[in-house]
Amino acid sequence: MRSRPIAICISILAISFVPAPSVVAAASESPAFLFTTAKQYLPLAWIRGSERFSNDAAIFVQEASHTRPLVPTFAESADPSISFDGKNVLFAGKRKADDSWQVWEVPVSGVEPQRVTACEADCVRPLYLPDNHIVYAEKVGGRFVIEILDRQERKSVQLTWHPGNSLPTDVLHDGRILFESTYPLGTGKTPEIYTVYSDGSGMESYRCDHGRSRYEGKQAASGDIVFTSGAGLARFTSATAHQLPVPSPAGEYAGEIAESSHGDWLVPWRERNHPFELMWWKPGSREFRPAFAKPDVNVVEPALIAERHIPNRHPSGLHDWPNANLLCLNAYTSKYRFGSGSIHSVRFYTRDNDGRVKRLGTAQVERDGSFFVQVPTEQPLQAELLDGSGKTLKREAGWFWMRRGEQRVCVGCHAGPETAPENAVPMTLLNSTTPADMTGTIRSSAGEH
Numbered sequence: 001m002r003s004r005p006i007a008i009c010i011s012i013l014a015i016s017f018v019p020a021p022s023v024v025a026a027a028s029e030s031p032a033f034l035f036t037t038a039k040q041y042l043p044l045a046w047i048r049g050s051e052r053f054s055n056d057a058a059i060f061v062q063e064a065s066h067t068r069p070l071v072p073t074f075a076e077s078a079d080p081s082i083s084f085d086g087k088n089v090l091f092a093g094k095r096k097a098d099d100s101w102q103v104w105e106v107p108v109s110g111v112e113p114q115r116v117t118a119c120e121a122d123c124v125r126p127l128y129l130p131d132n133h134i135v136y137a138e139k140v141g142g143r144f145v146i147e148i149l150d151r152q153e154r155k156s157v158q159l160t161w162h163p164g165n166s167l168p169t170d171v172l173h174d175g176r177i178l179f180e181s182t183y184p185l186g187t188g189k190t191p192e193i194y195t196v197y198s199d200g201s202g203m204e205s206y207r208c209d210h211g212r213s214r215y216e217g218k219q220a221a222s223g224d225i226v227f228t229s230g231a232g233l234a235r236f237t238s239a240t241a242h243q244l245p246v247p248s249p250a251g252e253y254a255g256e257i258a259e260s261s262h263g264d265w266l267v268p269w270r271e272r273n274h275p276f277e278l279m280w281w282k283p284g285s286r287e288f289r290p291a292f293a294k295p296d297v298n299v300v301e302p303a304l305i306a307e308r309h310i311p312n313r314h315p316s317g318l319h320d321w322p323n324a325n326l327l328c329l330n331a332y333t334s335k336y337r338f339g340s341g342s343i344h345s346v347r348f349y350t351r352d353n354d355g356r357v358k359r360l361g362t363a364q365v366e367r368d369g370s371f372f373v374q375v376p377t378e379q380p381l382q383a384e385l386l387d388g389s390g391k392t393l394k395r396e397a398g399w400f401w402m403r404r405g406e407q408r409v410c411v412g413c414h415a416g417p418e419t420a421p422e423n424a425v426p427m428t429l430l431n432s433t434t435p436a437d438m439t440g441t442i443r444s445s446a447g448e449h
Helices: 427-431
Strands: 033-038 058-063 066-069 076-082 088-094 102-107 123-129 133-140 143-150 155-158 167-171 177-183 190-196 215-219 225-229 232-236 265-270 277-281 287-292 298-304 324-328 345-351 357-364 371-375 382-386 392-395 407-410
Touching: 033 076, 076 123, 076 298, 088 123, 102 123, 123 167, 133 167, 143 167, 167 215, 177 215, 190 215, 265 298, 277 298, 345 371, 357 371, 371 427
Parallel strands: 058 076, 324 407
Antiparallel strands: 033 058, 033 298, 058 066, 076 088, 088 102, 123 133, 133 143, 143 155, 167 177, 177 190, 215 225, 225 232, 265 277, 277 287, 324 371, 345 357, 345 382, 382 392
């Protein structure tokens, strides 16, 4: 696996709209689906670690012309996710109003739900993974961190290690977890889309063009990532290094598309100052078909009741080592311009349990821009490029992390995930295959400035 930049890469791309939609009659053969209703819905409240739904949130099942609650005995329910065989539903729920959010599972038929998690605080936004694993967000110390649970072994592993909040939004076809956090990662207030492997390694920004807001990402059958940007829809496609608009009927979208086998999208949409409702939409069309609406109530989080593609499994590249190794091939490969020979060294930082920034050490950067370092794991990390006099050339605004025993190769610093490496052995490895120690215990040979 080739990882990309250590930095979390800003340009704004306008969203294009077609004229206001016309609404046509609903089709009689629409597939069955789930959705969540709530009088109040704040899709970005997670950035502050707050509630997205008012306390009347409830999941419903829509089958033909019949609508029923999924778990009628629960005080609150939200975040439905369909199993790969289309028979079961993971969801976040509260059996009693004063309970914390927990992850539950129930057959679509609606028999007694089974509790999956035993979180001390809230656990929300569960998603199925292969091999009897699930991923979700747990509130730890007042912020949402992403965790994976092995349901057979009853063991959970934390996947995100930065100061901010994160929620998973989808599991990609290649097995990576798509999640939303903020830009700059862990410090900003603008929602952004990232990916991480199911062992917590290889975290990166999905794209480095960083628009004004990107959240609620879902992968379409084409492989494109469709998400909300501003009030409209946008997408990432493998052919471009930046987001593209999805020309769509005017209005406000809440992301989280659900795609039928015929290519129709089920989307939460609303006119200004109105509640969200669900609409069927054929991409490229100016017409909506109404799917479900309820007066004065938001209808969001659509999920089709159907069999789904099982994501790829991938072997973990982690080792039983106390630290992690990071190889940068060329720090000059960047969206920022550095003069030839200007980068002299790289300094690393972390944060302690009280949030104070701590300097770890400084390592030499070779003439070709390469460096090889060993860093502490499962804690926030930040890199800073320095010139020969010790002055800062560029410092990350956000944070990244590495898992225990991870070995990562970065093309450059803030180069963008689409950038390929040069076919050359970096000078840092020709000089030594021992990484400079940035774990905070030994000063590196480059010294401190």
